Amino acid sequence: MRSTVFSVLLAAASCLAEPTIFPANKATNVNPDTHLILTFPSPPKIGTSGLIRIYDAADKKLVDTLDMSISPSPNPSGRAPNANGQTKQPGPADPNDNSKYQVTMIAGVDFHFFPIIVRNNTATVYPHHGALKYGHSYTVKMDPTVLTPAAGAFSGFTTDTAWTFTTKAASPTNSSRIVVAADGSGDFNTVQGAIDFVPSSSSKRITIFIKNGFYEELVYMKGKNNIIIRGESRDKVIVGYPNNSAFNPPKSGPSRRPAFTITQCKSVQLSSFTINNYFVGQAEALLVRGEKVVLDHMTLSGSGDAFTTYGSIYFADSKLTGHGDTVLGYGAVFYLRSEIHSIGPFTWTRTPAGQHGNVFVNSSLISINEPLPWTVTEARPTGQDSKSTFARLPRNGGPTGVSNFPNAEMVLINVKTSGVPPEGWGPIQSAPFDTSNVHFWEYNTMDLDGKPVDMSKRHPVSKQLKLPTDGKTIADYSNPKFVLGWEPVIVGP
Numbered sequence: 001m002r003s004t005v006f007s008v009l010l011a012a013a014s015c016l017a018e019p020t021i022f023p024a025n026k027a028t029n030v031n032p033d034t035h036l037i038l039t040f041p042s043p044p045k046i047g048t049s050g051l052i053r054i055y056d057a058a059d060k061k062l063v064d065t066l067d068m069s070i071s072p073s074p075n076p077s078g079r080a081p082n083a084n085g086q087t088k089q090p091g092p093a094d095p096n097d098n099s100k101y102q103v104t105m106i107a108g109v110d111f112h113f114f115p116i117i118v119r120n121n122t123a124t125v126y127p128h129h130g131a132l133k134y135g136h137s138y139t140v141k142m143d144p145t146v147l148t149p150a151a152g153a154f155s156g157f158t159t160d161t162a163w164t165f166t167t168k169a170a171s172p173t174n175s176s177r178i179v180v181a182a183d184g185s186g187d188f189n190t191v192q193g194a195i196d197f198v199p200s201s202s203s204k205r206i207t208i209f210i211k212n213g214f215y216e217e218l219v220y221m222k223g224k225n226n227i228i229i230r231g232e233s234r235d236k237v238i239v240g241y242p243n244n245s246a247f248n249p250p251k252s253g254p255s256r257r258p259a260f261t262i263t264q265c266k267s268v269q270l271s272s273f274t275i276n277n278y279f280v281g282q283a284e285a286l287l288v289r290g291e292k293v294v295l296d297h298m299t300l301s302g303s304g305d306a307f308t309t310y311g312s313i314y315f316a317d318s319k320l321t322g323h324g325d326t327v328l329g330y331g332a333v334f335y336l337r338s339e340i341h342s343i344g345p346f347t348w349t350r351t352p353a354g355q356h357g358n359v360f361v362n363s364s365l366i367s368i369n370e371p372l373p374w375t376v377t378e379a380r381p382t383g384q385d386s387k388s389t390f391a392r393l394p395r396n397g398g399p400t401g402v403s404n405f406p407n408a409e410m411v412l413i414n415v416k417t418s419g420v421p422p423e424g425w426g427p428i429q430s431a432p433f434d435t436s437n438v439h440f441w442e443y444n445t446m447d448l449d450g451k452p453v454d455m456s457k458r459h460p461v462s463k464q465l466k467l468p469t470d471g472k473t474i475a476d477y478s479n480p481k482f483v484l485g486w487e488p489v490i491v492g493p
């Protein structure tokens with residue numbers, strides 16, 4: 001009897017798979033940076049045909065179209081073809097990329113993007129960036145082929161009334177504290193929406209407060225000053241995107257592969273949230289190109305150059321996880337009380353002349369004992385291991401070493417380590433490359449229990465600092481102002 005009732009219910013459920021939608025039909029006061037979110041009773045599959053169209057309800061003008069027959073990118077899986085799992089050389093981007101693949105413009109930069117991302121039972125539709133405006137009513141239409149639930153049918157949105165909503169009349173008036181909430185209860189639904197809103201140059205400090213939630217979006221912040229981006233809690237505010245050098249191959253202009261970019265910015269603080277890049281291989285979580293950038297209680301996770309640095313950065317009480325060259329370091333960065341977990345080398349240190357480099361104080365460098373994930377293929381299930389050295393400085397281009405980084409600097413003071421090979425450093429390009437100005441220095445390197453490690457087999461280019469001889473050097477490099485040229489101040493909540 002019971003099983004009969006159950007099968008009848010199942011039969012009914014299998015023909016009704018209509019999603020719940022956000023914004024709800026007839027919703028008002030919607031932020032124009034909203035995504036369109038459909039939650040099904042079972043995981044939907046993304047179609048390869050059909051259109052999503054958004055019309056201005058007042059004049060029926062089409063304001064945005066997403067065509068599911070267009071591939072998101074030349075390499076939508078984040079893997080380049082015929083590269084044995086590598087993403088390194090996807091080749092120069094096809095100049096016609098922008099007509100062949102999905103493209104959205106963020107702060108003047110053309111990114112390939114996913115028009116729909118499915119996580120569990122939820123499909124998030126990404127209108128083109130900036131397509132919706134304040135003070136308008138919109139109608140969403142969606143062909144049934146756009147999404148196919150695992151069970152049952154989806155009939156799409158095909159009428160003028162099934163999915164309409166109205167945006168807020170105007171942008172927020174109080175611009176000193178802006179709230180981002182994925183559920184639509186804040187000033188913006190997306191981090192990028194809030195970043196777009198803040199002025200380029202602000203004499204007063206602006207706080208962008210992100211409420212707990214999952215923010216799957218590309219974030220590109222260019223030319224902004226005096227901003228704090230603070231999460232409600234470090235583990236429950238998750239900002240990220242699947243993106244890498246295969247998905248957004250190199251072309252002229254800025255690198256488009258990080259999940260989160262901060263570029264040409266000054267006096268920016270990121271506090272208490274997580275940034276992930278969900279792709280594998282050449283997939284930066286965060287790229288910073290700026291001065292006086294502070295990261296405090298942050299969690300970053302990427303894969304290959306996970307944290308790419310230019311300028312000057314204070315990195316405190318934070319955690320970074322990556323898969324080799326985990327820090328691609330052109331910047332002066334003072335890491336304090338932080339943890340780096342890495343498959344393969346912790347850094348590729350590329351300090352330019354005239355500035356300091358990667359300085360780690362009271363921090364931990366922990367090797368993850370796994371093969372580089374993109375080298376694990378069906379043909380080679382064990383993949384390729386890579387040593388977790390502190391810094392590498394291999395031949396980097398021309399045969400004479402001119403394109404290498406003779407001023408590379410990485411200094412470890414009171415750093416706990418695990419899984420680091422006995423040589424500690426390298427590979428380092430050999431003569432005629434001049435290593436006399438390379439500062440690969442360490443003082444009081446320990447294991448995770450705080451016991452000194454054996455440094456007798458360290459790379460000859462590296463140096464072990466000792467007391468009392470190196471007392472001044474150790475004191476200088478323990479001082480963030482010496483390393484960065486400015487005194488970091490963390491602004492509290």
Ligand SMILES: *[C@@H]1O[C@H](CO)[C@@H](O)[C@H](O)[C@H]1NC(C)=O
Pocket residue numbers: 119120214
């Ligand atoms: C998907 O479901 C898993 C398992 O319930 C959960 O851990 C995860 O957070 C969900 N993902 C999202 C984006 O909601």
Ligand SMILES: *[C@@H]1O[C@H](CO)[C@@H](O)[C@H](O)[C@H]1NC(C)=O
Pocket residue numbers: 174175176177
């Ligand atoms: C703007 O927000 C800040 C921080 O919440 C508050 O101190 C200030 O009074 C607000 N200003 C106005 C004009 O509402």
Ligand SMILES: *[C@@H]1O[C@H](CO)[C@@H](O)[C@H](O)[C@H]1NC(C)=O
Pocket residue numbers: 336361362414478479
């Ligand atoms: C590092 O830790 C030592 C020992 O706890 C402490 O004395 C020192 O002030 C710390 N350094 C910094 C820069 O906080």
Ligand SMILES: CC(=O)N[C@H]1CO[C@H](CO)[C@@H](O)[C@@H]1O
Pocket residue numbers: 076077078079117118242278279280
């Ligand atoms: C949303 C998305 O496309 N995620 C993909 C990210 O990359 C991994 C590995 O390449 C895939 O397994 C995910 O499906």
